[in-house]
Every structure is written in C-alpha cells, then in structure tokens.
Amino acid sequence: MSLKRREFLGGTAALTTAALLPGAALAADTITLGSILDTSGNFDAYGKPMDQAMRLAVAEINATGGLLGREVAVKAYDTQSDMALYSQYANRLTRQDQVDVVHGGILSASREAIRQTMRRSETLYFYNVQYEGGVCDRNIFVTGVTPTQQVEVLVPYAMKKSGPKVHILAADYNYGQITARWIKKFVEDNGGEVVATDFFPLDVSDFGSTITKIQQTAPDLVVAPLVGGAHLSFFRQWAAAGMKDKIALASTTMGVGNEHKVLTAEEGNGIMVAYNYSQELDTPENKAFKAKWEEAYGDTSAIHELAVSTYQGILLWAEGVRTAGTTDRMPVIEALETGVSIVGPAGNIAIDPQTHHATLDVHIMEVQDQGMTVVETLNQVEPLDTQAVCNLQENPDDNKQYEIQI
Template sequence: MDRTSRDQGWRVGILFSRSGVSGVTESEHFFGTALAIDEINTAGGVLGRPIEPICYDPGGENEGYRAFARRLLAEDGVEVIFGCSLSASRKAVLSTIERHNGLLWYPSIYEGFEYSENVLYTSATLNQNVFALADFLLQEYGPRIFIVGSDYIYPRESNRVMRDLVEAKGGEIVGELYAPLDGDEDVHREMVAEIRRADPDAVFSTVVGRGAERLYRLYADAGIDRRRQPIASLTMSEGQIRAIGPQLCSGHVLASHYFQRIESEENRRFVSAFRQRFGEERPTSMWSETAYAQVHLFAQALEEAGTLDSERLGAAAMRQRVAAPGGELAFDGDTRHVWLTPGVGVARDDGQFDVAWRSRRPVRPDPYLAATRFEANWLEEGLAS
C-alpha cells in the first residue's frame, strides 16, 4: 500500500540550505519549490490531495544533508525529496536515497557522469552549457582563457571539459587555480592577482557560493575591464548578482538555460507570481526556475502514477512534458536528465542579462559526453545531436 494512502496529503521532503556557503542559491531553490507547491495546492492539489512539505536546512554541511535525508526517509514517512544543490551534497545523500528506495529530484547544474534509478536530474549537464560558452568566449573575447574553481568535484570536472574544448578549438589555457569551497578573502585576492599577471582574454570560473561573491567583488576592486576581460560562469545568475551588487558585475557572462528577461507567456506568469510571493526586489533565476519547474513535472507525474513509489513515479515522470518558464522541459528516458534550451547572457548594469545567444531548440542531455562533438561550433548549430 502507498504510504500516502494513510495520510491526508502527499508528504514530500524539502532539503535546501538557506544558510551556509551556498545559502543564496539554495534559498532560490527553496523559493521556487515553495511557489510551485503553493500554486498546485491552490488549484486543488494532486488527485484532490495537497502536497505537504517537510523542510530542513542542512546549513551547507554535507553531514547535515545526510542526516536530514535519513530522517525524512526513515522517520518522517517521506519517499520523495526535492533537494541538494552542490554535487558534494548530492553525493552525500545518494547512498541513503538508494538504500531507502526514495526518489531525489535534483534541480542543479552538475558535472554529469552519474546515473541512479533513484534520482531525477532536472538541470543542465555540461553539453547544455559549457560547449556553447567555450565558443562564445573564443569568438567574442579571444583565445587566452584563465580557469578558476572551488576545490571539489563539480568545478574540477567542469574545468577539465572546458580545457579540452578550448584546446580542441585552438585556444590556450593560460592558468588554472582552485580555492577551498569557502575560502577566505585572501585566497580569492591572490586568485585575482594571478589573473591580472596572466592577462587573459576571459576567465572561466566555477568558483561557487560565498567564494564566488568574494571573487567578483575583488575582481571589481582590482579595476579589471569586465567588458573586455569578463568572468564567465555557469552559476552566477540574477540572485547572486543582487547579493554582490549589480554595479560590480556588469559585463560578466553566464551560460544558462534561463534568464529572467526571456520573453514568453510562461515566464511572464512565473516572474509575476514570484514577485508577488517574495517581493518586487527579488529576481527570478536559473536556481528558482528549475526548482519551480521540477515540482510541476512531479505533480503531472504523480497525477498519472497515483503513488509516491519511486519506481512507478519515476516511470511516469519520463512521460511528462511541461512548458516551463525557461522553455519546454521533458525527460530523456535513457539518462533520466532533461532536454533544455541553452543560452548565453551578458550582465547589465541593472543586474539582469542581455541574452546574447540562445539555441533554436531544446538540446538533448548528454551527461556522459558520449555523442557530443567537441569540434562543433555550437553558436552556429545550437542543435540537438
């Protein structure tokens, strides 16, 4: 018997850090999740039952993710968890999720090269962001690229792929540095000093969380011309720019499937609802949009499956399609990742992005880089393989 049959609602776990090293971006995950649940419940829930969230804040600590995942699955009667952002936190809970046969909906970009029947991966893999970004940097700024990152698996793997791309296309990596995940200001000041000495055409950064906020502030303090030598990222979106200060970030580059300024009816509705719920001053971003969209995918799958059982719900999810704010969203049944529409934006003085390039259609996920062509010009093609 599905354990929700004994309950009034569909009980789910919410596991995002609203404090700690990744508190800004994971708060946005939380807000997008909360908004979607509110919308679904206001419309009558799923099969006449509301979604009932149980929320924990791991504080950015991997042991906290692990402990709260265990509590949700073993004590709180939860089978579905929306949560985690950094790859380190996903890795921390994975064995617990699999042991209890739960289903993790993971709304963050990541390095790929993973598959689990107990995880649904709902954001970009490297072929959906890094590949177009490499072409954009080489064509718009020049061949000399400096790479920086936080010292854990996601930056290391993403930077490895970026290096391969740049070198395959005739560019040059003129430096590569890493900082501890929550490294202090001195560490990032030295990183900026090394960048200045190398004088690259652009910087590719996978520094995340509070470290990224320090890096961008120090880059501005150093007086480097951001419009000529930008930092390009996969993560530095509208919400974190707001936390840093838009005047310190204009000219920097982001590769993402979502920007608040995307023109579509679905996005206009999302932005309006988000502002009404959380305040006019709080922007939407790739973090809130993905978390929001995956809850609506979940609700459609639950409507079909009628159960939170991970196998039946996961199978139903593979058949769903949703018109998300960032474009049409659907799963690839072979990989349990989603088709997305890649884009590249340049930060403006107001904290928003001018969308400089966007794919003409959604791109199939290739988390194992088995079919993606490194030599292709993604700015010309932008197409699924």
C-alpha cells in the same frame, strides 16, 4: 505528456481563488514532499529562493486540486550549510517522515549524501541544480544544466568575443575540478589554449595574488567556475584592480544565485554566462511565474536559476504522478521515462529517458546593469555528456557517478 501552456498560465488566478475551486476540497490523506536545503548559513543565497520556489510550486498544485485528489504537504529541513546534516535529514525524511519524494541538495557532496540514502530506502529523489554531470541512477532525476548544455555553449561564444588564450579559476571540489576539465576541452576544441588553471577552497576570499598571476599569464579570457559568497570577492577585486575592461570574463556559476545583483554595474557589466533561465525572458510563462512569485512573496528580486529549476522539477514530478495515477515510486519513474515534459518559466523541459536528466533551452547571456540580457538561445539541448556514459534503459540497476573521460 506535457503540462499545457494554458494550465501553467491559469495557475496565477488559481492561487488566489483556490477556495472557490471544486478541487480545493482535497482528500484527507496527503502526499508528502520532503525538502533538504541550505536555507541558512554560507549557501542560503541559493537555498532560500529554492525553498520559496518549492513552496510556490506546491501551493500551485494544491490550488488546482492537488494530485490525484490529495493535498501535497511539505516536510522541509534546513541543513544550515552543514554537510553532515544532509545525511541526518535524509534518513529522517525516509524513516520517520516517510515522504513520497525528496527534492533537495545544492553542492555535489550534498547530492551524493542524499542520493544513496534515497536509493536504499526506495524513495524517489530529484536534484534540481546544475552540476558536473555523470550521475547514473534510475532513482534520481536531474533538472539542472550539465557541462555540454552550458560550457560547450558558453566557451566558444566567449572566445569569439575575446580571443584564444584562457585562464581558468575554479572551486576546489568535485564540481569545479570536473568543470575545469570541460572548459579546457571546449577551449581546445575551438582552437584555443588554457594558459593556467587555479583551484580555490570554498572559503577563500582574497584573490590579490591570483589577479597578479593573471596579469602575468596575460590571457584573452578568464573563465571562472567559482562557488559561493567567498568566491564572489574575486569579481569585486577584479574590477577594483582595473581588470574588467582589459581581460574578458565568463563564468559557469556567477549569477546562478543572483550574484550579479550583489555586484554593482561597474563590477558586473559584460560578464558572460549561459543558463536555462533569466528573469528577462520575455515569455508568457515567465511573466506568469513572476506574477505568482510577487503575489506570494512581494518581490521577485530573489528569483534565480536554481529556484526556477526547483520549481520546474516539482512540476515535472507532479506530471509524473498524474501520468502514473499513483505516487508509488516505480510507476512514477516509469511514467517520467515516457518523456514527460512541462512548459515552465524557462521554456519546455523534458526528461531524457536514457539518463533521467533534463533536455532544456540554454540562453547565452551578458550581465548588464545587474540583469542578465539574453543574446542567443539554443533550444532543447540534450545532456550529451551524461548520455555518453549512462544508459538506464539498457542498465536500469546502474548506480554510479561516472567520471566522464574528457
């Protein structure tokens, strides 16, 4: 099943003329979508656009008749970048608000805080963020890229442009630690060598000694899965030290929250990344999406990878509801497992029935003048990492994040 191209493009007009459409007269009872995101605090650069994308997707759904003749209402909570609030709000959404679905979480720890609560309460959950892979749970759907969709694509491209010696800098938590292992695997698979790996707590912002160490290890390439505003300091300090034009730089995270727009061109130009989305994608769907965003918010500059992943995740859920003919959890899960897909701003995105992860397009890009220029596109890349450990068709009761052997 797929959301047709004309339906996606037609949403722009629908948002402005909803009152004129027959579907605008929606049934009195509503479907409730719950959202838990960091829309303030240290991670608001990720969370605010995700929240905007969620509301845009819901407005689009309602403007074209809602779901099953019913309006979709939003119940959203801001965790203020406080991990403890994720569990609190997850419980509130299921016990007090009794929502039909939850979309939310940014860091891996927030996902795990939400996931088990949703499973116990039998509430459907979507995690719309790139992550380290391995989650195997029939109650969750993941729409962001995983390491074999991103790292396996980025590393050989970056090494071909630079050389075989690689230094890894990673955030010191689940995502960074596991991603660093994937980077090492793909470096070695492509005939390279990791000369050093360093990990940094999320609040570290001084990278002076690290830059000195990199000068000593003398790699051809630095790959940096660093996370958050504090870690953005590395890219500035790297350029200030005169290193940007001496050693090539790639990242699995820089730009996912529009960090490349915060950096100057002198600081960011040439950094290599690989994601599902770039604002510079020249497709009718992306142009239509940006027009809707501009109409709703007046400025498209906030759109980033996680915002688009959230938007697409909500449209996938909606297509699952339409296919099932109900919002009840198990029929929607079973409908999504038929391989439901949509055409969104980043291209076709489909649910892999085996893992509940997304099959999607991946674009290798280089930062140029605060934009991300697409240099190569790989179509419909499957989540092979999670497929190696998770088969929900054979083991539907599985409930684990596997540590994939690398």
